[in-house]
Amino acid sequence: MGSGTITSPVALSATPRIRALHGSVRNLAIVLTLLVLSGAAMVYSTTVYSNIAAGNAPYGDFIRHMMMLGIGVILSLAGIAAYVAFSPVRRWAKFVIPVLFLTSLALVILVKFSGMGASANGATRAISIFGITFQSSELLKLTLILYLAQLLCWWRRQPSELQQAREQGRSLSRRRPNWPHVPALCFAAIAAAAGFTVIQPDLGSTAIIVAASAITLVIAGIQRTQLLILAGSLVLLGLSIFYVAPHFVPYVSQRLETFRNPMENDDAAAFQITQSMGAIIDGGMTGRGYLRSEQKLNRLPYARTDFVFPVIVEELGLLGGIFVLGLFLALAWFAQELSSRCRDPFHRTVAAAIGFTICLQAMVNIAVTTNVVPNSGLTLPFFSVGGTSLIVSMVSVSLIIAIGLAEIRQISRESRLSTSQERRTSTGALRSDVG
Numbered sequence: 001m002g003s004g005t006i007t008s009p010v011a012l013s014a015t016p017r018i019r020a021l022h023g024s025v026r027n028l029a030i031v032l033t034l035l036v037l038s039g040a041a042m043v044y045s046t047t048v049y050s051n052i053a054a055g056n057a058p059y060g061d062f063i064r065h066m067m068m069l070g071i072g073v074i075l076s077l078a079g080i081a082a083y084v085a086f087s088p089v090r091r092w093a094k095f096v097i098p099v100l101f102l103t104s105l106a107l108v109i110l111v112k113f114s115g116m117g118a119s120a121n122g123a124t125r126a127i128s129i130f131g132i133t134f135q136s137s138e139l140l141k142l143t144l145i146l147y148l149a150q151l152l153c154w155w156r157r158q159p160s161e162l163q164q165a166r167e168q169g170r171s172l173s174r175r176r177p178n179w180p181h182v183p184a185l186c187f188a189a190i191a192a193a194a195g196f197t198v199i200q201p202d203l204g205s206t207a208i209i210v211a212a213s214a215i216t217l218v219i220a221g222i223q224r225t226q227l228l229i230l231a232g233s234l235v236l237l238g239l240s241i242f243y244v245a246p247h248f249v250p251y252v253s254q255r256l257e258t259f260r261n262p263m264e265n266d267d268a269a270a271f272q273i274t275q276s277m278g279a280i281i282d283g284g285m286t287g288r289g290y291l292r293s294e295q296k297l298n299r300l301p302y303a304r305t306d307f308v309f310p311v312i313v314e315e316l317g318l319l320g321g322i323f324v325l326g327l328f329l330a331l332a333w334f335a336q337e338l339s340s341r342c343r344d345p346f347h348r349t350v351a352a353a354i355g356f357t358i359c360l361q362a363m364v365n366i367a368v369t370t371n372v373v374p375n376s377g378l379t380l381p382f383f384s385v386g387g388t389s390l391i392v393s394m395v396s397v398s399l400i401i402a403i404g405l406a407e408i409r410q411i412s413r414e415s416r417l418s419t420s421q422e423r424r425t426s427t428g429a430l431r432s433d434v435g
Contacts (some may be wrong), residue, residue: 017341018408021101024338025404032397038324039382039390042070046296046304046311047385053297059384060305068387076398083402084409090346094154101147101189103424107136108196135388135394137197137205142396144193144209145216145353152220153346186217204376208364210234212357219339220349249307272307275300276369279310287317304385306377309369323365332359332395340402347403354396
């Protein structure tokens, strides 16, 4: 080049990948911002006027939600900064992730087997410490994904290791399992997480935990045979829960009967689903208008938590419901897009698994409110009142953003090193010619 500038081939090839990663990070940040702002607007709508109608403090729930939102923002920004600053994360995350998983699992166990569990609607799903209620199963969903990804992407033996060992005629230690055999430790972790959650009982969170685990295993590269075995096991597990749970959990049989014949029952569960459907029908295409829902005024049970979606449609219409649905689909899409551009298999697995899991929970919640599936008790991420769900959801999406930024930093660092090396090599060759 005329200016004497040396551009490394590595730097040239890295530029398109960096540009694409920047685009994915930007899109995810936009979707996260829209989810947070839309969720705050709906929390205001579903709490302020219903509190007034019930004679409670009008802004108490909204102020609490905004406080949790502030905590979520602080944790998200701090997490992104730390993850990027200390990348590559494998050096320290391999110790931190198991601790986080075991801690969240211990909190789930404490919910059931300690006096700190907070009961509601026939189930003990949250732990109360110093007056602060925390739903530990929300954190367990995230840490389980991280733990499984660590086992499958860092602990397993890669195909390249096996091929190199065969070529050199040497045997490998059995301390690490050969891929593609899935470590038994993965299944032990899934069984522990699902088992201690289902006995709370919290069947909805259990289903999401199992689904998130399956998604993580598939993205990590499980073989077709193992995928079929996994799918068969999940079907058997689901059928077992479907037929066994009603005998041990009274409200399950009630919900199943309401799901089959919602118009022929006069219990509270049937009333809830009929009111939900009524709100969706009343919304029409464009809705009654923001803040103008009638069902939220203590008519629709749990309008501020599990059944917030019907209020969204009643106020903003089918178009508003499609917009919310589109945000979650966009989240899954951009997370998968970022995942496909990552070089680290751990980053690829975690980014896609988190995006799909949050989207899946949203789809299940919406399906419940439209009576497509039985009531599961799952919240709508970002939109339902509840500090734990909001904070964990924000941190989860921020982790995907941090993964993208960490990949950008690593690629940029390698590009600079390559350019510097080629510049030194070129300078040395030039001096040799001159000499």
